[in-house]
Amino acid sequence: MADIAVRCQQVTKVFGDGEPVHALRGVNLEVPFGELALLVGPSGCGKTTLLCILAGLLYPTSGQVEVLGHRLETMSANQLVRLRMREIGFVFQQYNLLPSLTAVENAAVPLLIQGVPRREALQRAGEILHQLGLAERRQAYPHQLSGGQQQRVAIARALVHEPRFLVCDEPTAALDAESGRRTMELIRQVAVRPERAVVVVTHDARIFDFGQRIIYMNDGKVVREEIPHPRRG
Amino acid sequence: MIWVAFQMLTGDRAKYFGMLLGISFATLLIAQQSSIFCGLLLTASSQIYDAKDAPIWVMDPGMQFVDDIKPMSENELWRVRGVPGVAWAVRFYKGLGRARFGDGKFQQVMILGLDDAYMVGAPREMVLGKLEDLRQPDAVIMDERGYRFLWPGQPYTLGRTFEMNDRRAVLVGVCKASRTFQTFPILYTRFSQAVRFAPQERKALSFILAAPQPHLTAKEVALRIEERTKLKALTRDEFADVTIWYYLRRTGIPINFGTTVLLGFFVGTAIAGQTFYLFTVENLRQFGALKAMGVTNLRLVGMLLFQGLFVGIVGYGLGIGMAAGFGILSERSDRLSFYMPWQVMVGTGLAVLLIILLTSMVSLRRVLVLEPAQVFRA
Ligand SMILES: Nc1ncnc2c1ncn2[C@@H]1O[C@H](COP(=O)(O)OP(=O)(O)OP(=O)(O)O)[C@@H](O)[C@H]1O
């Protein structure tokens, strides 16, 4: 159990009370620490729903969800908020940067949420931007950055508080092929660490080779898993 | 996160200024209109306070306010003087007259007749000439506003003469006097003179001004006067209040000003509220992302309220500043009475607070019901 970061057992999710939508129909899944797992499958198969459950944004309708040793379905909403704040990093398809904050300020937001003093937060955010190759754009505002650069700022923001679990939903969908590859390369280089698990939702086949584990979903279920490369140390 | 809230707010210049505009506009309108309203009320009662040496005003029981003159007979003066506890009681004439000038022009004037012996109710401050000169035959003292109205641009000159009720009047002084509703020039003269200047009336005693003996309060003595004489006797403050209340109840003044104040309130709320709402909706994805990243609803409420309060305080400051500037200008031009007591500032502040609360309420609702999982949907 020690090296398993994320584990799902028979997780279901039903939306709506009028005409119920069965978004997940019994998902079983394990993602070990130190691994980058890709969650792939056709549109509407439940990838985002599963990601939200893993990240503590949605409760499952039934089943067990264990993340970083916490049983999420048993936790209160406030406990989940705290877990997300401390342990989980988020990368969104639409970046969702704050338009009136500079790159470095945006990257510092999770630390500010945790109550880290602004000077220290900005310094740490600056360091991680440097790792992501954005040192000279640190004072730029989101609208002054390209899509790829904005997504790199978003990745810096997702990693700045050193979460043990990183979730990304379609991080390359809004980018051209070249920026998409570069983004995934950065995620693999900077984000993947022995003490961290990364789950990336995508239906972008061009980036499948970045995954150390590819989880195929269809119609609310995991249908197949692939391990294309040998796992890293 | 308050810092983040501040950056979000001020980073969006257009909306920030839009909200400021709404709040400062509302503040300006509310504070300025209320101040003019207060100024008017003050005007209504100012003549009462101008007679600064008269703690008690005695009048006909049917009188409702300071300009509602119902003269009493001379006997009443003696009866008031006979009430125990009255230190002194003197005549005071107040009425309108018509002045005719050398060039044949007429002008309505307000005549104030002071007791010949004691001169109670005399001008607060002389600008030119001496109060004692009022004892000379036909002497009158005019307020400076009236003088400037009658002889615009001319230096104050004593010795000017004109006719009142076919009698000669000689200007022996110019004084300060508070603004009145009638805006007629004010003429101070002796009581005996005033009676001759005024159109003939059977009774001429408009008011009796009185004072309590040192060990008694004005209120106590006023009550005694009412008991013994069946006249109406009010302390200076009571008479001012009665007058103000008369105007509040019997005129359209409060409704007029109230309408404008409400208009300012609603227009300000609409502008600020709409802009704030737009600001929130535009930032909804960002707020959702913050929620996902572990910002609690409570902190989001704090951020939004901070943004609202910040705009409120800055907007309020701007609005009050503009209102005060307006006040200074109108004070200079001497056209309008403007009085901004602290109550107006506090009241306006409360109105702005209410605007902010109403405004943020709508935005808060949007942000609170926002599902953080929504940020993953395009
Ligand atoms: N809040 C919701 N209310 C009702 N139905 C929902 C809700 N969220 C998702 N669904 C439904 O659940 C199913 C799975 O949706 P989900 O977003 O997880 O799919 P996805 O695999 O991420 O698709 P895509 O690749 O298009 O992003 C869909 O049929 C969707 O319509």
Ligand SMILES: [Mg+2]
């Ligand atoms: Mg999806």
